[in-house]
Amino acid sequence: MRDTPGSVMLFAAGFGTRMGALTADRPKPLIEVAGKPLIDHALALIEGYGATRIVANLHYKPDMLEQHLAGTGVLFSHETPDILETGGGLRAALPLLGEGPHFTMNTDAVWRGPNPLTHLARLWHPGQMDALLLCVPPAQAVGHKGGGDFVLGDAGRITRGPGLIYTGVQIIKPDLLHEIEDRVFSLNMVWDKMLSQGRLFGAEYPGHWCDVGHPGGIALAEDMLE
Template identity: 65%
Template sequence: MRDQPQAVMLFAAGFGTRMAPLTADRPKPMIPVAGRPLIDHALELVREYGPETIVANVHYKPQTLIDHLQKSNVHIAHETPEILDTGGGLRAALSHLGDGPVFTMNTDAVWSGPNPLQQLASTWDPARMDALLLCLPHDNAIGHDGPGDFIQGDDGRAGRGPGLVYSGLQILKTDILHDIPESAFSLNLAWDRMLAKGRLFATAYTGRWCDVGRPDGIVLAETLLGYGDV
């Protein structure tokens, strides 16, 4: 089993409820930002990093996304008839992803700064870590409301609490997923088990990131990408 991540799971199956009404006729990853679908912004970073395998899951209004990705060397993991949430969706895609740790990445954000996958990989230590979360100081998390998701200890171990904002990008060992009985479940369940063992870690991204989960996030994201000032 490999120790370094060479596969990326792009989460693209959600209903995009916060992005309504723009998701009435398309899945959220196909919402345009700066003239390109959101998922293409994620794919640009992924391809720049150069993993062996890229997988995207689909569920809500999937055909537009499938058509968009059909010539892009991205494997499609269909979630049907029910959506499986992040943990269940990742587990269902393991036949595409293979063994060993994987990146998982949300597709409703844009980034400005160094390649976040590269920065995460440079900090990954499989001997100590079962998951490594890429987080941001609140001032660098544009469009994010709330006090934050995780705190970071002096040794890099993560704990839950206000502080750093989770970016939606991580490296995670997938073997723990097989111990969870539910078919549909959040990766929060896996993180809780890692927290109990002291094997959940966090690191801070050195650039900026914008949440594009709501319609007002589009203008903020386009500004971050150079269409104005944030």
């Protein structure tokens, strides 16, 4: 297993139901913010980091994403007949991702500040970590409602609770994915195993992050980028 993550899993299979009519004719990653689709914002960050392999999982309107990403080198993990959720989706994509550890990245966020992948990679210590989750304080989370997901403790270990907000970017080793018997499952199940072993860590993002998972997030993201 590599020490430094060189591959990125882009989660792009969802229906985008919170976007309402905006996803009636396109998948959420193709909704535009500041003149370009959300997935292109993610790809720009990945290019800036220098990942060697990118995989996107597809389910809802996959042909549109395949056409948009043609020629980019992105590989596709088709989830049929059902969406596999984050854990099942990542496990299904492992043959395409190659040797771990891997980044995973949501495609419904926009960032202002340092490259989140580069920032996280500098803090990754595989000898003690099975996953490193990039989180942001509520004051730096634009358009996000809720009390937070994790509390950052000593030496960077995290526990569940109101505090920092998970941004959808992490570095994760794939080993524990194979211990889950379900075909469809959330990465939360894997994180719980890591929590029990003291191997789940978090890091704070120093810039701003905008959740564009709902229609109002588009204007908020564009204002943030300005």
